[in-house]
Amino acid sequence: MFSSLAFKIFEESINKYHVEDNVYQEFVNLYPKDQVEHLLYRKNWIDTVQWHYEDIIRDPSINADDALDLKRKIDASNQDRTDLVEYIDSYFLKKYQSVKVKDDATINTESPAWAIDRLSILALKIYHMQEEANRTDASAEHVKKCSEKLNVLLEQKKDLSTAIDQLLLDIESGNKYMKVYKQMKMYNDDELNPVLRGQKG
Structure with a gap:
């Protein structure tokens, strides 16, 4: 199943x-x-590095320049993450381009790659929660709460994982179809972000 392959690679990363x-x-x-x-x-890897960026930036003693x-x-990193999701969706669009879509096929609330994006973040949550559950310098209550989480x-x-594999199976069988929208993020675009636009020239 694709979800198993993806999660294995996420763990490797x-x-x-x-x-x-x-x-x-x-x-x-x-x-x-x-x-x-x-x-x-x-x-x-992008998600993992960003996870740690987010840790560092919350340091109360961090200086303003840093x-x-x-x-x-x-x-x-957020832009890179979005780009990679779109590349992964392009892979699926190409893979399933010859599938005959049924007349009553429906669209999913999110594309396969955005669901896989959530699986990548979930792999990070599991890794770090496992770390907390294994801590020997924490209280028994902390370990118990983290184990429950x-x-x-x-x-x-x-x-x-089940939902991702079912979605891919539905697309492969023509029961669902892919329709991908580019994210069109505006805050990095000097034509769309009014602050950046004002600094041009």
Whole structure:
């Protein structure tokens, strides 16, 4: 199933990142560019680095210049994340382009890649909640609460994985069809963001 493949790759990315646990470490993709695994690995790496950007920027003692630099890195990361989702959806559009869509086919509330995006974030939540549940320097109450939350996340993983695989099966069989909208983010565009537009020239 595709969800199992994706989650396995997300775990590989997360584990590789945490060898150094450094947002400035070099990124090396483990998969060839012509494989969807390449996109999945890159997608999760972006999410993993951004997860840690978000941790760092919440440091109460961070200075203003560092915080501004991080905010801009987070903005760029969000754009990269959106781009990767669209690349993954392009993979599915090409894969299912010859499917005969049934007359009564319906559209899903989100595209396959945006559901996979949620699975990538969920993999990060599971990794870090597992860390908290395994802490030996935390109180028994903290460990208990985190273990309970981990169980909920694992149930969510099962449900989301099932939903993703069912969606792909429905698209493959013509019961659902893909319709992808570009995100058209406005805040990074100097023609659409009035603050950036005002600084042109």
